Amino acid sequence: MIPEDLKYTAEHEWVRTPGESEASVRIGITDYAQDQLGDIVYLQLPDEGSEVEAGSSIGELESTKSVSELYAPIQGTVVKTNAAAEQSPEVINSDPYGAGWLIEIRPSDPPAVDGLLDAATYRSQVESG
């Protein structure tokens, strides 16, 4: 499941424009990522207000079998985090594009989002393994 209206990264994250917070984008992990990780049991997110660089590690997701880092898809300020997902990380498995979102970032350069992968490109990346 790869929704057409989202942007993607090679690290299996999605970016939705706009986010709920003002001038923000919403970020989560893809259905493929949650399936590969298995049941997610621990989630660590960055603090609200923190400045993040594109490509930097800003948190982690842990399943019983492995740990995966969360990367910032773009540069900006973390304006909101999903406290419900931190409390109950299983929502990331059950609804990765909806209630299982992770953070909202206010991009320092909004057009940078356009440079991320579109659904077709991400799909071909997943299919080629």
Added chain:
Amino acid sequence: MDDAEGGSVNVGAMSSGFSGLMRSPLHGRHVELGAKTGEFGGWEMPLEYAGGGVLKEHAAVRERVGVFDVSHLGKATASGPGAAEFVNGCLAGDLEKITPGQAQYTLCCDESGGVVDDLIVYLRGPDEVFFMPNAANTAEVVSRLTERTPEGVRILSQHGDFGVLAVQGPRSDETLEAVGLPVGHDYMAFADAAFDGATVAVCRTGYTGERGYELVVPSEKAVALWDAVLRAGEPYGILPCGLGARDTLRTEMGYPLHGQDLSLDITPVQARMGWAVGWRKPRFWGREALLAEREAGPARRLWGLRADGRRMPRPGMTVLGGDDGPVGAVTSGTFSPTLRIGLGLALLDSTVEVGQRVSIDVRGRREAFEVAKPPFVPSHVR
């Protein structure tokens, strides 16, 4: 499992591609059920199933019933006049404490007291003992026994001859009864039964802490038995369960896993498994070293770690004491689906006591744990 060092892996890098691995007679069924597989002791085995996952499969076993394929476990037989007496002089457990028709958890130690393997032996009679070692250690256990067999006793490795199914959970009796297999025998007892023209050993053993059975079935009948168990368990909500859930279940019980919590470097005295050793026996491999260590007191002991939160310890991580000095290392760690917290086992300096607060640096964040005596959840094996 695949993240023993506690480092990070990218989710994109986890796709599997195995070659040269042994496969269970049930492999085709696992593929049909959408299993994700992993490598266990040279075997490609299911980690979890599509539509299931570790948490659901774990809950099925704690609350209802689950079936595991554990055909990677080794199988071997010692037979011939005096076979049981020979085995009793080698392995650490006291076979005289059980009678034919009973199984025993025992240890194969080396002369220094280190553990070559922990295994279940089935006493069939004075002249026949069946072994179920861990997959990766079967060849070594068979080789050590074979080197020392007296005249007339023969060790036969049968690793590929049998499949092994573990049916575990409070509804396992009803499930097996519906298959037509005998149930209700004592914990650690086994009974042979007819199934589809073959003989299946039905043993009250397991690695989950729940009431359950392990079924040893000739390989060519493994698929028929697997199908029959899943069908019979349907009214009880049975799930096929992978080795991912088996690990969370056994960690909640504090059961050691060889290669992590027991090894050539970790003796039964250190692992607090002295209950499995026949201390009164005149001889078994490692006896002198183990007696000396028990007398002097071990330098370290295996205890449980209970996290304050969800963060789980991982094998190899250093445990820090009250003054932040190292007091030991984590040997197993996982998330407890029952308690919703991180749990682990750790080898800790003998000065560390149950109830003591310790901490672990988990990838840059200090997490607090309490030293605990497992099991972390109540055992229902009996």
